[in-house]
Amino acid sequence: MLKSLRKTAISYSVGLTALAVAMSGSGAALAGEFVAMLLPENVNPRWESQDARFFVEAMKEVAPDVEVEVFNANNDTATQQRQAEQALTRGAKVLVVVPIDGESSAIIADSAAEAGVPTIAYDRMIHSKNTSFWVQADLGAMGGSQAQHVVENTKKGDTLVLLKGSPTDPNAAVIHNGQLEILQPLFDSGERVLGYENWTQGWDPAIARRSMDQALTKLNNNVQGVVSSNDGNAGAAIASLAEQGMAGKVPVSGLDATVQALQLILLGEQTQTGWRPFKDMAGVTANVAARLVKGEGVDDLTAGTVKNGVEADVPFVPVGHYSAVGEEGVAYVIENDTSISKGDVCQGAAAETSFCKN
Template identity: 70%
Template sequence: MFSNLKKGLLATTMLASATLVAQSASAEDMVALLLPENVNPRWEQQDAAAFLSTMAEIAPDVRVEVFNANNDTSVQQRQAEQALTQGAKVLVVIPIDGESSAIIADSAAEEGIPTVAYDRMINSPNTLVWVQADMFATGAAQAQHVVDNTSEGDTLVLLKGSPTDPNAAVIHAGQVSVLEPLFASGERVMGYENWTPGWDPAIARRSMDQALTQLSNNVQGVVSSNDGNAGAAIEAMEEQGMAGTVPVSGLDCTVQAQQLMLLGKQTQCGWRPLHEMAAAAAQVTVRMLEGTDYSDLATEVVQNAGGNDVAFVPVDSYSAVGAEGVAYVIENDPSITKDMVCQGEAAATDFCQ
């Protein structure tokens, strides 16, 4: 998908609220990219880097300013206000909270500035475009993987995402679509579940420790909503001698997650072509600046939680399992190389030899 877009990444790490200028920028036009946090390295190292790279290629005279709110909704709102004051003509926002971020889209609309929701939906009637993969299907794939690798009567733990992230609820709904009938019939047992505010791995670790304590280590599967949660669960199980014996799902296919997959400790991760997502967002942004049509990119329409229609740019996803899944991600993700994955303990695996 979006094969016409360049896939090279700008190798850079952004500081919070840092201004990054596309090559040959004249500063006649400025757009703002608002990141939610730096707990997950993907936002700066993959999404923002790919957005900047594509903007530099297709609109070199456009200045791009990148902000990081560090999981503070009030900070993100202030950063949006700052961007508008500085003359931003498009806001591309990865919201911390789909509800409170509506203020950002509404404020921008009052000034005639369009808002693009990237990755996470913004529940405002003024959200014009949403760029994302099918997160319901992603959650269903996570759950199905764990079900396929457990047996009748086995006990599962669900480590859900951040309760303020709209994606977390959709991912969980996908998981429940697979798991609820099995819980109802007794084919699987719901042992423990908890949300993870801010997608903070430290909170996920405490949840997994609590689960193991409450269940006396009687856990046969972990349905984790992302790689951070998965890594935390694996750390907790490592202390109990259980890591590598329990299927664990994830999302994002970070380098650490792929290393854990090669070691057999994390067994699945949902992968999205973040470079394509960011490139598509950049393409839409430039069309907005030019006042030209972007319906060839936003090929669908979805409703946000407020019941408002939003043009939707769909992106593919892939359920990566084991070494074969790692090979697929390395082949298709320009931000990750085999050398990056084959470090530390993972270097001794057959895949890295």
């Protein structure tokens, strides 16, 4: 994939770190220059509590005169397209888009280009020749880390379940392909057995829960590892395992390092989660957006290009990642993620763990 590197709108004022105003969706244009950030859904708390928050904060630092308006499409592609049109009509200078669907979101980038407005694909790629920039971690490597963790905590002949991401999210396939780089040779050789796999439409934990229930029924609980593509799926798998008295006995991977995932790791029920420096991602995006608002170039901020689904070369900045395992992993995330504190994690049952008592 790498070419040179291998139905509600919510508004934030720049500088605010919490929800500012609930908008009707038809308000007047903002008085000054503004950038629109389009989020895909609120099933995963990271979009509003981390990505949007950090982006707003970073924009305040690099472009204090530019306002930020944040929309959430609640997993509806038509809504996201309407929100983009609304932002363009109001005079947005840059669109920062986390697409629900990498293909259908092309209309957003194309409409923006017609209006002379650049589009930054944030986290997920937009498959349009008019995608101006892409900010992302190496999700293939993160998928590989998930799979490697489960492999290292299972043995020859063990049966694995794969709870994949949303089929409409281009990142889900990248994560899964990274998993398969580790797992497919083991499946082919019989070192591990693929017992069940399923996609999770919209990354909905309720769907992941049904998948895990079906897996346990089909396999008569003969499951020794769960390669879960994100923390929502992981939490759903753990709830299903708990009903069978299996929680904490089966390695379960994840992604996003949510507070719930860190708590489950301390409780010994989730065994791994991937963490990305969302603050760094948002900071890079803010720097790019600020340059684009001014009509300045961004070549010095990129590390090469990637080809998207329509073979367009998109300038790309990779962001690192960390595989969090055990108390050490939880401590690392808390230390490096300013949106999560030890107090946040040490709630409920997790408060009784040795990590939280020390």
